[in-house]
Amino acid sequence: MDEINNNDTKSNSRRSFLKKFGIGVGIASVASVAGFSLAKGNNGNSYSGDMVKLLTPDGKLVEVPKEAIQAVKLDTDKMKEEARKGLSGKKFVMVIDLAKCKNARKCVDACQEGHMLPKDHEWIKLYLLQENSETSRYWFPRPCFHCDKPMCVSVCPVGATYKRHDGIVLVDNERCIGCKFCMTGCPYSARVFNWKDPEVKMPEGHVYDPELTIPPIEGTVGKCVFCADRARKNELPRCATACPMGVIYFGDLYEDTVTNGVETVRFKKLLADRGGYRYREDLGTLPSVFYLPPTQRMFPVERGIDNQTDEIKERYKKAGPR
Amino acid sequence: MQTDKNLLKDLTPEIEKTSTSWYIVFSVFFIIFAVGVYGLIQQITKGHIVTGMRDNVVWGVFIVNFIFFMGLSYAGAILSGALHLFHTAWRRPVIRLAELITVISLVIGPFFIFFCIGRLDRLYYLFIYPRIQSPITWDVIAIMTDLVGCFIYLYLSFIEDFAILRDYKELDVPNWKKKVYKTLSLGFTGTPAQKKIISSAKTIMATMIIAIAIIVYSVLSWIFGVTLQPGWHSTIFGPYFVISAVFSGTAIMIILMWIFRKIYNLEKYITLRHFKNLGVLLIVIAAFYGYFTFSDYLTKWYGSIKMDSLLIDKLFSDYSWLFIFANYVGILLPIVIIGLPRFRTIRNITISAVIALIALWINRYLIVVPTLETPFLPIQDSREAWNIYSPTWVEWSLTFAGISVFGMLFMLVSKIAPIISISEMQEIDEEELLK
Ligand code: SF4
Ligand code: SF4
Numbered sequence: 001m002d003e004i005n006n007n008d009t010k011s012n013s014r015r016s017f018l019k020k021f022g023i024g025v026g027i028a029s030v031a032s033v034a035g036f037s038l039a040k041g042n043n044g045n046s047y048s049g050d051m052v053k054l055l056t057p058d059g060k061l062v063e064v065p066k067e068a069i070q071a072v073k074l075d076t077d078k079m080k081e082e083a084r085k086g087l088s089g090k091k092f093v094m095v096i097d098l099a100k101c102k103n104a105r106k107c108v109d110a111c112q113e114g115h116m117l118p119k120d121h122e123w124i125k126l127y128l129l130q131e132n133s134e135t136s137r138y139w140f141p142r143p144c145f146h147c148d149k150p151m152c153v154s155v156c157p158v159g160a161t162y163k164r165h166d167g168i169v170l171v172d173n174e175r176c177i178g179c180k181f182c183m184t185g186c187p188y189s190a191r192v193f194n195w196k197d198p199e200v201k202m203p204e205g206h207v208y209d210p211e212l213t214i215p216p217i218e219g220t221v222g223k224c225v226f227c228a229d230r231a232r233k234n235e236l237p238r239c240a241t242a243c244p245m246g247v248i249y250f251g252d253l254y255e256d257t258v259t260n261g262v263e264t265v266r267f268k269k270l271l272a273d274r275g276g277y278r279y280r281e282d283l284g285t286l287p288s289v290f291y292l293p294p295t296q297r298m299f300p301v302e303r304g305i306d307n308q309t310d311e312i313k314e315r316y317k318k319a320g321p322r
Numbered sequence: 323m324q325t326d327k328n329l330l331k332d333l334t335p336e337i338e339k340t341s342t343s344w345y346i347v348f349s350v351f352f353i354i355f356a357v358g359v360y361g362l363i364q365q366i367t368k369g370h371i372v373t374g375m376r377d378n379v380v381w382g383v384f385i386v387n388f389i390f391f392m393g394l395s396y397a398g399a400i401l402s403g404a405l406h407l408f409h410t411a412w413r414r415p416v417i418r419l420a421e422l423i424t425v426i427s428l429v430i431g432p433f434f435i436f437f438c439i440g441r442l443d444r445l446y447y448l449f450i451y452p453r454i455q456s457p458i459t460w461d462v463i464a465i466m467t468d469l470v471g472c473f474i475y476l477y478l479s480f481i482e483d484f485a486i487l488r489d490y491k492e493l494d495v496p497n498w499k500k501k502v503y504k505t506l507s508l509g510f511t512g513t514p515a516q517k518k519i520i521s522s523a524k525t526i527m528a529t530m531i532i533a534i535a536i537i538v539y540s541v542l543s544w545i546f547g548v549t550l551q552p553g554w555h556s557t558i559f560g561p562y563f564v565i566s567a568v569f570s571g572t573a574i575m576i577i578l579m580w581i582f583r584k585i586y587n588l589e590k591y592i593t594l595r596h597f598k599n600l601g602v603l604l605i606v607i608a609a610f611y612g613y614f615t616f617s618d619y620l621t622k623w624y625g626s627i628k629m630d631s632l633l634i635d636k637l638f639s640d641y642s643w644l645f646i647f648a649n650y651v652g653i654l655l656p657i658v659i660i661g662l663p664r665f666r667t668i669r670n671i672t673i674s675a676v677i678a679l680i681a682l683w684i685n686r687y688l689i690v691v692p693t694l695e696t697p698f699l700p701i702q703d704s705r706e707a708w709n710i711y712s713p714t715w716v717e718w719s720l721t722f723a724g725i726s727v728f729g730m731l732f733m734l735v736s737k738i739a740p741i742i743s744i745s746e747m748q749e750i751d752e753e754e755l756l757k
Pocket of ligand 1: 143144145146147150151152153169185186187188189190191223285
């Protein structure tokens with residue numbers, strides 16, 4: 001996405017990244033401490049003079065003496081608050097080009113690695129679909145659709161699932177009571193439940209953050225988060241970068257641009273040119289994920305099965321028209 | 323207050339002394355209950371992986387039991403309310419039964435929701451972070467209202483009986499029980515003014531709990547109805563659930579009447595007439611319930627909406643036997659047996675009630691599980707348990723624990739209060755004297 005953004009939005013998003021982690025608050029206090037110390041320094045107890053440039057939350061570049069910088073603790077409350085609000089002035093969308101998908105499954109691996117998921121949890125799932133016996137089969141990657149009228153959010157009794165300004169739907173696993181109502185509510189089976197302790201080893205001092213959803217917490221639900229942590233840093237989701245075919249485009253509806261990391265295109269034009277659509281528009285959930293129909297494919301569908309392990313092959317045994 | 327001693331002895335068989343069989347039956351129930359507790363401990367320590375629920379079928383037998391017990395409770399409320407409002411004489415021996423069903427199932431039902439929740443330790447979040455958009459929140463409010471209403475109603479009907487027990491000096495019970503009666507009877511002495519207050523309070527509460535029960539059970543049905551899932555997204559669900567609740571409630575009343583009559587020798591009080599009357603009610607409700615079931619499935623089957631057809635296909639293939647039992651046998655058999663006068667014996671009516679009750683449980687299962695096995699995107703998974711739901715021993719142990727708690731609570735109530743309302747029975751005598 002970097003290449004499509006001008007510097008202004010870049011620094012904007014960096015600022016929101018800092019702000020989110022509560023670092024802004026930390027620096028402000030460092031600066032004030034520094035001011036005090038410098039005054040003292042003038043009275044003879046001076047600093048060595050090594051200065052460091054830092055960015056304040058309101059976007060000003062300041063210099064502070066190196067010695068005055070102390071590590072600040074993450075302001076987790078602030079972090080959570082920001083994770084609830086999302087990025088202002090954005091509306092993230094994804095476009096998935098079904099014509100290019102060959103079930104390479106790199107998106108699944110990258111997602112599982114990035115979010116420390118147990119191997120049997122797939123936030124992005126690959127379906128082998130066929131509309132009817134006359135039409136051909138095609139591969140269908142399904143992340144969470146981050147619906148604009150999300151059933152999962154409506155039915156959640158404690159507000160653990162929520163929709164943000166930027167369109168991303170997240171789950172706060174520290175709030176979720178595990179009633180699974182959202183799982184019956186979501187018509188796209190996008191949610192997975194942590195049926196047992198996921199047993200992931202956490203790095204020391206790791207704090208839970210709904211944008212990353214690490215670690216998965218037993219007895220709560222998880223789902224694709226549109227890599228909200230990366231979006232904040234102006235980076236593409238893990239699945240989009242991992243895909244060798246460039247199937248997954250990600251971007252901002254307001255900017256009308258999406259990119260798969262290789263090419264950047266106009267979102268509306270792409271949909272118009274290629275006949276983009278949303279899965280099951282009739283359900284009225286208004287997904288943020290758009291599909292380009294599987295036309296003129298480069299690889300036969302069988303390739304996606306042949307190169308796979310037995311476990312994967314087993315999944316598609318019964319796939320057919322339905 | 324004067325009370326016929328024989329009447330009192332008959333109706334309070336377990337208050338004074340406890341029979342050996344009481345202990346035996348209670349122990350059996352308790353062992354079943356203990357196994358359930360062990361299952362629950364497994365589930366809490368190892369996680370929900372020990373149940374048969376997986377990502378597609380996220381709700382299983384627990385939810386079925388929840389709907390089932392809540393249905394019994396609401397039906398008990400509707401029946402006892404209606405029995406109270408229509409001043410028929412035959413209601414008197416059985417009205418207490420309906421009231422007890424209401425309260426006891428209402429205590430058990432919510433536990434099955436708790437078993438289904440992944441983070442039981444966060445249950446109080448429902449109160450500190452409530453979101454009114456969610457039908458679960460509606461249900462929390464509804465069930466709490468219902469609990470309060472039903473307890474008040476039950477208590478009102480107990481006051482006179484407690485007063486009678488308090489005034490019955492020869493009653494051979496420990497002192498603490500006497501104290502309990504004294505406190506709980508709230509100084510009721512049977513003056514006309516007191517009687518009038520209680521009677522009008524009961525009438526008000528009876529009307530209210532009927533209304534509450536209907537609303538509350540519809541709210542429960544909307545947990546399913548509001549979702550987009552095939553088979554659940556149906557406008558008929560509210561009334562359908564209420565009707566089927568009354569169906570199961572009538573059935574359980576007949577069964578309990580039979581049991582109580584047998585073990586406590588109440589043949590004098592609970593007669594064929596009661597069985598016949600409730601039996602007729604059962605088949606009237608069965609007809610309504612069959613009608614709702616038929617219209618719901620017919621519209622799904624006749625049209626060509628893809629998801630509905632997939633669901634119906636599933637019901638008629640993988641679930642065909644259960645479907646036939648739940649929706650043909652369970653409805654038609656009671657109608658035939660009770661409908662034909664020559665089959666109408668106490669035993670036959672009870673058998674029909676048992677069939678109806680089991681069929682209804684299966685009907686609930688067929689509402690919950692096949693729908694979840696038919697999601698919009700096909701299930702493509704190599705893990706067997708993810709494709710097809712089959713309940714594990716943990717779920718069954720907790721189910722049977724629920725049933726045994728139902729039994730145990732009835733047995734405990736029989737230790738402290740009359741199982742047939744003495745005050746109601748007395749009034750019969752008075753009425754008869756007046757004739
Ligand atoms: S796809 Fe499902 S989980 Fe994702 S936002 Fe929509 S309803 Fe919610
Ligand atoms: S499982 Fe968690 S996120 Fe889903 S509805 Fe229940 S509380 Fe909300």
